[in-house]
Structure formats: structure tokens, C-alpha cells
Amino acid sequence: MASTNAAPFEGPEKKLKVTFAADAPSLRTLPRAAWDAVLGAAGASIVSAAGDARWDAYVLSESSLFVSDHSATLITCGQTRLVEAVQPLLALCPAAALSQLLYARKSEHFPAHQATRFDDDAALLERALGARVQAGRLRLGQGAHFVDLFHAAAPGVGRRPDMTLEVLMHGPDPVACAAFAREQAPAAHAHVSAVGPGFALHEHYFAPQGYSVNGLRDGAYLTLHVTPEPEGSYVSFELQGPLGGTLPVDAVRAVAQLAALFTPRSMEVLAYQPLPPEASAPTAASVARAGTPRAAAPQELGADVPGYAVVARETHVAADYQLVFTQLRPSTAP
Structure with a gap:
């Protein structure tokens, strides 16, 4: 995770999540060569x-x-x-076993160095999935930092959605980042x-700089x-809770800590x-911007972070999830 002479390293990620029906063959039985491919x-x-009873976790x-x-x-x-x-x-897995797919691209710092744009990727996904899914696209956020999301769900395929928290941080404090160097392990x-x-944490320090960690606990993962x-x-953080359960840590507190x-x-x-x-239905969507008077639901993590002000909040339906997106900037008030 280091820059080259050709271009600075791009930190903001792309994310692909694919879920198959519960009666599909287990992905965990596949050989390592399948994942290498x-x-x-x-x-x-x-x-x-690394792994536990639910997950095989790989640092890449x-x-x-x-x-x-x-x-x-x-x-x-x-x-x-x-x-x-x-x-x-x-x-x-068999084509009929596909349950849902989420594909996201965070706004890049250096988009000119990317091989494709989000719209190119979404068009490719639409062609690959065809009429077997209900699909949609969303742009979350406003200004320089946003998330583009493609979401698709196959009607009639059983689903077991989980809970996921993502925290994306642009311009983190360099002193804080320095604590994640190898010599500060x-x-x-x-x-x-x-x-x-x-x-249980599994860490990797990249040369000359960069840090990744995966963690597993009680059917949940963090990275x-x-x-x-x-x-x-x-800096990015993700926490996913177990199927049918709750997140194993206080997620509101975790956002504030980060x-x-x-x-x-x-x-x-x-x-x-x-x-x-x-x-x-999966293609339905509603948006509520910051400033709209309504009570904050428990899932609206990021609504009250010390030192930060909400500049936008949106609520959408994406595949089989309610997605709440909150955008924050440092508070300007004393």
C-alpha cells in the first residue's frame, strides 16, 4: 500500500459484496486457488x-x-x-443461487489513474446480471467526498442480511497515522x-508505509x-455483525473513538x-437531507459525534438493507 513514481497511492476503496442463497454450496469449501483467481x-x-467458525479472513x-x-x-x-x-x-455458485450484490466506489483522490469510472462498472454489472435481478444506482454524499453504490437483489431468493458499519475518513491527522507504522506496532x-x-487481530504493515488489520469475534469481523x-x-473502518444478531461492540462509541x-x-x-x-422493493429509495426535522433512529450512526457537525444525512433502500449515510465535518462553533 505504497505510492509509486507513476502515481500516488489511492486509499479510498472499491467494495464488492455478493450473497448467495442459504442452500447454495459453501464458499468456504473452495480451494485457495479459486480465491487466487x-x-x-x-x-x-x-x-x-485467518479464520473462525464463521469467517475466512484474508489481508490482501x-x-x-x-x-x-x-x-x-x-x-x-x-x-x-x-x-x-x-x-x-x-x-x-449456480446462477440461480445469487441473492444480492452490492458494489461501491468511494470518491478517489486521483481518479485519472483509475482504469474505469463507476458508471462503466455499473453498466458492466447490469449486463452481467441481466433481468434476473432488480438493480439500482445511488450517489451518497455531496461535495468532494461521496460514495457511488450499485445494488441488486434477486426476487424470490432467500436472504439473510447482516448489519454493517463503515467509517470513511479523509485527511486524518498525520501524527495519528504515524502510530500505525511498523515500529509503533x-x-x-x-x-x-x-x-x-x-x-482476534491479524495485522500487516506495508513497506514503506500503510497498515491493514482484520479482526474476528463471535461471528463478526472488523477491518x-x-x-x-x-x-x-x-483511513477506513468496517464492522459487520453476525447474521440475525447485533454488532458486538457499541458502534456509536466506536465512531466517536475513531x-x-x-x-x-x-x-x-x-x-x-x-x-x-x-x-x-429493492429499487425504492427515499432521501432525507440534514436539517429535516425528524427523530434520529438508532441505526443513524454518526448523528452525534463530538467535535463534528452533520452536513448531510440520507436514508435509502439498497438491495435488502436500509442504508443510512451521514456526512460530517469538524465543528466550526466553539
Whole structure:
């Protein structure tokens, strides 16, 4: 996770999450070569591996991969071509077993160095998935930092959605990022353990700089990636809870801890909650901007972060999730 002479390193990630029906063959029984092929298509490779009763977790040359029996989440940064991993990933299970797919691109700092644009990727996904899914596109956020999201769900395929929290931080404090250098390993470990107590952590320090960690606990995972580039510094955090359960840590507290630690110049919080069975179709969407008077629901993480003000909040339906997106900037009031 280091820059080259050709271009600075791109920290903001692309993310692909594919879920298959519960009666599909288990992804965890596939050989390592199958995942090497999927990752190779995207331009990434496995650095280290760990696992527990629910997850196989991999630190990658460019971020992370998490595999459960019926879902795979790939997170890649740099100049990876994550969309090219879709076809080999879908080929791992029967076509009729596809339940839902989410594909996101965070706003890049150096978009001219990317091989494709989000619209190119979304068009490719629409062609690959065809009429078997209900699909849609969203742009979350306003200004320089946003998230483009493609979402698709297959009608009539059983679903078991989970809960996911993402925190995206642009312009983090360089001093805070320095604590995640190899020579500061005990400090880095302590910081992550404070945010995710009880997680078994598997860390990797990149040369000359950059840090990734995966953590597993009680059917949940967390991952943190630190890109301390002089240009385009960036930190991301993700926490996914167990199926049918709740997040194993206080997520509101975790967001506040991350903000206090990294003091980023911009922060985006995404909270994915399972929809109730009677919820709207996957293509339905509603948006509520910051300033709209309404009571904050529990899932609206990021609504009250010390030292930060909400500049936008949106609520959408994406596949089988209610997605709450909150955009924050440092408070200007004393």
C-alpha cells in the first residue's frame, strides 16, 4: 500500500459484496486457488489468512477479503480493477443461487489513474446480471467526498442480511497515522483493540508505509486500513455483525473513538440495517437531507459525534438493507 513514481497511492476503496442463497454450496469449501483467481482478476493477492467458525479472513496486497459460507466481501484500494472479479466470483455458485450484490466506489483522490469510472462498472454489472435481478444506482454524499453504490437483489431468493458499519475518513491527522507504522506496532494494536475489544487481530504493515488489520469475534469481523500518504491520506473502518444478531461492540462509541483518534477533515458513516420483510422493493429509495426535522433512529450512526457537525444525512433502500449515510465535518462553533 505504497505510492509509486507513476502515481500516488489511492486509499479510498472499491467494495464488492455478493450473497448467495442459504442452500447454495459453501464458499468456504473452495480451494485457495479459486480465491487466487478471483483476486487475480482484480489485481490483488493474498498476504495472510485467518479464520473462525464463521469467517475466512484474508489481508490482501490491497485491503481485505472476508468469506463466509454464503457471502464474500472484497475490499480493494489502489488501482485495482475490482469489477473484473465479479464474473469469476459469480461463477463459484449456480446462477440461480445469487441473492444480492452490492458494489461501491468511494470518491478517489486521483481518479485519472483509475482504469474505469463507476458508471462503466455499473453498466458492466447490469449486463452481467441481466433481468434476473432488480438493480439500482445511488450517489451518497455531496461535495468532494461521496460514495457511488450499485445494488441488486434477486426476487424470490432467500436472504439473510447482516448489519454493517463503515467509517470513511479523509485527511486524518498525520501524527495519528504515524502510530500505525511498523515500529509503533504495540500502539497500533492497542488503538484497534480499544475500538473493537475482544477481537482476534491479524495485522500487516506495508513497506514503506500503510497498515491493514482484520479482526474476528463471535461471528463478526472488523477491518481497518490506514493510508498515510503525503497526498490523499485516508483511513477506513468496517464492522459487520453476525447474521440475525447485533454488532458486538457499541458502534456509536466506536465512531466517536475513531473520530477522536484520527480527527479527519471529512468523515462519512454508512450504516446498513436489514429491512423488515414487509419493506419496499429493492429499487425504492427515499432521501432525507440534514436539517429535516425528524427523530434520529438508532441505526443513524454518526448523528452525534463530538467535535463534528452533520452536513448531510440520507436514508435509502439498497438491495435488502436500509442504508443510512451521514456526512460530517469538524465543528466550526466553539
